[in-house]
Amino acid sequence: MPLVHISLRVGKPEMYRQAIFDGLYRAMHETFNVPEDDQFMTITEHDAVNFRYSASYLAVDRSDDLVYVQITANNTRTVEQKKLLFRRIVELLGENPGIRPQDVFVNLVEVAKENWSLGDGVAQYA
Template sequence: MPLVRFDLIEGRSEKEIRKLLDVAHHATVEALGIPENDRYQIVYQHPENEMIIDDTGLGLNRTKNKVVISYTSKSRTNEQKQKLYKLLMKELGEECGIAPDDIMISITSNDDADWSFGRGEAQYLTGAL
């Protein structure tokens, strides 16, 4: 955990998507201190006209290479979140060629009772995790 959703404009190859997921997972492990095998990622691809991601008045120059990364996670510190933002920007730029203006990240926090990893159990509450 966390659960990470990637919204992309369709057209990336399978290899490019896998690289994006691997690089993002590496940054997530490093920034949030989660176990390496704690990996839950979902990719959604959209036609270009279905992703309107404006710059919010910040002067961002978005391209067709943009990606929105949405985390649903147990609460994290502000320091962890800021480290994650910086690592994602750095590593996705270096490894995947995604410009900083094309990376948008959102984190939604929840609690232990909000997770069931299967079998109809809340594993954080039962002590299984």
């Protein structure tokens, strides 16, 4: 049950943002076995003064099209699955909406299954 937060600079059209949602869900479905109806994602847009990044940290050439993706998920995936997820996200977001690989920044936050309540005040996975 991943929860995805996406941050990017303001100004991208709706189709661009929807393509990010679609690509991220597809990558998680393919690599993390996320079920068909498991889509919980938000996009937050920031003006330039509220969006900071290093243009060259670790020799990655980033641009103002940088997209931050933070995925909170159960701590049940292997290192290989995580590598596949990162690679697949870059591939799919490159295809549509056309984001350069250097502009896809992904952070995976792993939590124990009992740390979720998906509604009704119930810990569904505990």
